[in-house]
Amino acid sequence: MGVNCIHCGEDCGKHPVLLDDKPFCCHGCKTVYQILNTKEMGQYYRIRPMSGIRIEQTETGNKYAYLELEEIREKLLDFSDGGFSKVSLFIPGIHCASCIWLLENLNTLNPGIIQSAVNFPDKTVSITFKDEQISLRQLVELLASIHYIPEITLDKLDKKESQRSDRNVLLKIGIAAFSFMNVMLYNFPEYLPGGEELGGFFTRVFGWLSLLLSLPVVFYSASDYYLSAFKGLKHRMINIDLPITLGIFTLFFQSAYEIISGHGIGYMDSLTGLVFFLLIGKWYQGKTYQALSFERDYKSYFPVAVTTLVDDNEQTIPLSKLKKGHHILIRNQELIPADSRLVKGNANIDYSFVTGESLPVPKNMNDFIFAGGRQVGSTIELVVEKEVEQSYLTQLWNQDSNKQQSESGLNTLVNKVSESFTVAILFVAFSAGVYWLLNDSSLALFAFTSVLIIACPCALALTVPFTFGSTMRAFGRSGFYIKNSEVIENLQKIDTVVFDKTGTITxxxxxxxxxxxxxxxxxxxxxxxxxxxxxxxxxxxxxxxxxxxxxxxxxxxxxxxxxxxxxxxxxxxxxxxxxxxxxxxxxxxxxxxxxxxxxxxxxxxxxxxxxxxxRDGLAEIVNRLQKKYELYLLSGDNASEKKNLSVIFGSGKNLFFNQSPSDKMGFVKKLKENARKVLMIGDGLNDAGALLESDVGLTIADDIYSFSPACNGIVEAGKFDRLYDFLDFSHLAMKVVKLSFAISFLYNIIGLFFAVQGTLSPIIAAILMPVSSVSVVAFATFSVHYLSTRKIS
Amino acid sequence: MLSKIFSIFGAFFLNQGKLHTMNILVFLIIIGILVAGGFLVGFIWSVKSGQYDDMYSPSVRVLFDEMKPEKKKIRLSLKK
CATH class of the missing domain: 3.40.1110.10 (Calcium-transporting ATPase, cytoplasmic domain N)
Incomplete structure (x- = not known):
């Protein structure tokens, strides 16, 4: 789209930072470029102190005064000991190599900073500094002055656990891979003709070794599948993890029995391989956008601290200590944190984010002011009427939070398929068992377990992670970020699209x-x-x-x-x-x-x-969507735009104005009661309820890292006109899934053919399982990649 | 020294009678497990120390020039 950064070559987006008419993607690049210009070219990245940096004296005023409060400082710091402190700050502005360079060389700007390290995907920087030389407030102000404004919000203060789950999956994969490779080595003689001549000694040694190596795989690496299957059963649901669990356990006990009794070497290679492949799929699907947040609540919208007036003295207190009756000062562009009454000053409140009204609302003395608005203009003084938790806006959030239960994803196609699949497999297994019991009872148990082993839906279970994982990546490349892969499945069921007006289509x-x-x-x-x-x-x-x-x-x-x-x-x-x-x-x-x-x-x-x-291309996108979907517009604003919008939407009958946040939520609810699958597209807090209520809630954001209400996905503002393509692509992704299912069923039928006859040998299991998995994964990944280059990029 | 070790191994294989040529497998397996286990331990350590948390910035960081020596001194003193 736009111009490229003259320094790092990245796309500058819509608002390049200009210096001497040269475009830069960020202030980091601009700063580095400035250093470059003041020094010789050859000294790039070798300049000792960052002499070229002009620290701009931006007017932060008392904005960060709250960082001097002990209780906030304590919550924010990772540790503080012996005059040293360490803090991790979320800086959404981090986006290129220059940013990393600048932030990691902060110590040249202030000797009090000892070390700083950037985590790029998380967009955080962790800084170690000396307390006596620089305070936390000064540090944050320093960052703000070089245009890396940290985002410090309440919900970040409250929860601090890092993403350990990502590491856990990696550990499980590592252990499974280790066991898989070794066990495969031990079973290798079995794959070759004449392998059985190896002799009893080696078969026993190899058997016991593979049993030993498979223990951590069965009891550690695969543990998530048992949990998930158990949870499903508790909800009286059969999910895909149940046949997997069945397969794993049958494989394990059958093999353990063979090894301990000295009958053979078992299927431990298939078992460890199965878990390894499954985990790879899980990891691939689970790599989401770490720095994006889809689960925000009012805490991340509100400020961390407020300025109160006590006996005409300004005092900063944490928001949690704000009580009814406090006098608070709200400056230009500051948020009103609690429902309160105006006592002094000219209030002009911008509610665009809360109610969807596009213009600021002037308020008179003693007027009641709802929390969430932003003051535009001079400083005002308010008396708090209700505590933060009880304000209108907060209540709106809270009533929604219990709704989220319903979208636990138990209705997905995979689970539906695996439900009938499991029933069918159990039926086949029992019939084979009964058949052999009547004809040749020595084979009965073997046939029964063989069916369960070979039917273990590895390829089936890998289809969705790889198809939807690739789709998510393709979406991400085109500026559409979704929370998880379930969203794709819900997207293709959509038949109704509801738009918000302010900030969404305008x-x-x-x-x-x-x-x-x-x-x-x-x-x-x-x-x-x-x-x-x-x-x-x-x-x-x-x-x-x-x-x-x-x-x-x-x-x-x-x-x-x-x-x-x-x-x-x-x-x-x-x-x-x-x-x-x-x-x-x-x-x-x-x-x-x-x-x-x-x-x-x-x-x-x-x-x-x-x-x-x-927005650019609105008329076109509405036109395209209209052919396939039923469109509605819900606006919190007045009806002044009705005429213009009627032209775009074809008629005015689906346009609704003066809708309060709860009206919007109710509207979506009613659509859903009429069995419509609703896609809600909004941007502000006023849509929060409707976004949660809808089947898929998307927010439009100019800056994807800035605050957006809880949702299933975030669309970059510039990509709004691609919405139809995104929806269309979700259908394609679903087709790929169905085709992959067909392929994996084919393999299962071949496997069952051997299993019911009681002739399943370890080698057939060892060949069929990886071949089916790899071919399904390859098909899913390549077809999605091919389709995405043609359709959405 | 080395030849002594080899001769011990050689004696082991020769004195085992019938299976002697296959006994090398036992050693291979033990060595294989040890080597692979070493890598596994290394992998577990690398994951736990957070080396996989950020896969992008190290690729950029390697291109930056070393900072002046003062910084290193401070780093060392921190570790103590």
């Missing part, structure tokens, strides 16, 4: 202003732009950005009346801009739309109609 902080009235002269336009540029109100910004005019004029006697408008003398002429009431004196009756009226010198010149800007 661009977040970009409004269109269309002038209505007699055409203005160039000078007049410049005057309006100059006035608009003097105010920070979003509407002023919208007007400013939509007027094309070079240079600003001098503004005198500037006045801004909250909730009304602005006024100033420009070139000796009085120019005013604001609400209809402010400019014309008449009350604004049209509740639907937003307009900024303009007054120049002595007349009302007209007004700017404020409209949302829609």
């Amino acid at each position: 661009l977040n902080r970009s409004l269109k202003a269309r002038f209505v009235g007699e055409p203005l002269t160039r000078d007049e336009l410049c005057m309006i732009k100059s006035l608009a540029a003097s105010s920070g109100h979003p509407l002023s910004t919208a007007v400013k950005e939509n007027i094309d005019c070079e240079g600003l004029l001098e503004v005198e006697d500037f006045q801004e009346i909250p909730a009304m408008g602005t006024s100033a003398l420009i070139c000796g002429k009085r120019v005013s801009m604001g609400s209809k009431k402010f400019i014309t004196g008449k009350a604004d009756e049209s509740s639907g739309s937003t307009a900024v009226y303009v007054f120049i010198e002595n007349r009302v010149a007209g007004y700017f109609q404020i409209e949302n800007t829609y």
Whole structure:
């Protein structure tokens, strides 16, 4: 899409960092480039102290004052001992080699920093520093000043366990691989003609060795499968892990019996190989996006600490200590953490993330203000009315959290297939057993166990991890990040798509202003732009950005009346801009739309109609989706956009406005009750309930690492127009799964052919099992890769 | 020294009578297990020490020049 970084060559995305008109992907690259320019070219990466770095004195003010609080410091630090402390900080901005270099050379910026190490996939940096030379607050401020702003949130403070599960899978794979290779070596003579002439001594030694080596595999590496099968049974469900468990145990006990009784060498090679392949599949599927968070709650949205006023003294306290009756100070762009009442200042609350209203709402003295809004403008003082846990927004989250149980994924295709599969296999095994019992009782038990062994659905169990794992990677490459592979299966069942408006199909902080009235002269336009540029109100910004005019004029006697408008003398002429009431004196009756009226010198010149800007390709994507899916739009905003949206959506009957967060949730619930499979696409907290309620909830994010409500997947904002392709691809992935199932069944039938006759030899098991697994895995991976290069990249 | 060891091995194989040519297998297996076990222990150590947690940055880090020696000193003193 965009330009490439002049330093590292990566895509700069939509907003490159510019220096002398050269584009950079991040401030890290820019900084390194600056060093490069001030020094000789040859000294790249060899510059001793980072002399070239300009630490920008950004105005952090008291933003990080809370880091000096002992209880927050304690929670944040990994350890602190003898004057040294270690802290791990999540920095979403880490994204290229320059970032790693800069962050790992922090010690040249401040001697108090001893060591810093970046974990790239986690996007964290762990820093060891001397307490007496640099405090945690100074450290964070230093990072912020070089544009690596750490994200410190409440939920990160509360839970601190690292992703050990990833390591556990690796350990299990390592042990299984070790046993598999060795056991295969011991069984190798059996694979060759004449192997049985090896002699009883070696058969016994090899047998016992393989029994020994298979113990850690059976009791450690494969333990997750037993647990999962057991859990399934507890819920009265037969999942894919049950036949696997059956297979593993039959293999193990049959082989152990053969070895101990001296009958033979058993099937330990097949057993260890089976577990090894299964674990590889699990690992492949489990490699998700570590740095992305799909499970956020209000804790990661709210600030860690708030500024309170105690006897006119500012004091920072942790959010958990905030009580009813506290006076709190909220500065520009800060979040209101609890439901409270306005006591001082001009409140202008941006609720776009909470309710979907695109414009800030002005509040009057003593008005009740819901938590979650963001103050725009000057500092305000509030009295807390309800504690954080009891605020409206928090309640909305909490009522949802118990809903998540329902999506435990027991209805997946694999489990449905394996249910009938297990029943069928048990039936075949028993019939074979009974048949041989009547004809040749010595073979009965062997035939029975052979069926269970050969039917162990290794290939079947590998199909889904590899197909969906590859699909997830393909999606990830195209800017669509999903939580886990179940989402793919749910995606292809979707028949209804519900959109949110603000931030989802409209661009977040970009409004269109269309002038209505007699055409203005160039000078007049410049005057309006100059006035608009003097105010920070979003509407002023919208007007400013939509007027094309070079240079600003001098503004005198500037006045801004909250909730009304602005006024100033420009070139000796009085120019005013604001609400209809402010400019014309008449009350604004049209509740639907937003307009900024303009007054120049002595007349009302007209007004700017404020409209949302829609994402690129919206009309096209809606058009394509409409052919296959039923579309709805739920907006928390007013109906001012209905006309525009009706054109895009074909008609206005599926467009709903003024929807509260619980309305949205109820709407999705009702759709589901009518047996619709719902895909909800939203972006803010106001969609959180609906996202959880839907079958698949996706959020659109400009920055995928920034806060987004709990969801099943995150779509990069720029890839919004590919949505149809993503949905389409999920169908293809499902077809690949079904084909792979067919292939693995074919192998099973061949195996069963031998098993029911009681002629299954270790060699047939040893050949059939890996061949079926490898061919299924290869088919799944290659076909998904091939399809993805054609369809979605 | 080396020849002495070999002669001990040789004596072992020659004195075992009928199976002597196959006894080499027992040694091979023991050596095989030991070697593979050594790698397994190494792998377990590498996983536990977190070497697989981040597969990207080491590939970049190796390209950075060594920092000045002062840093190394500090690192050493930290370990103590």
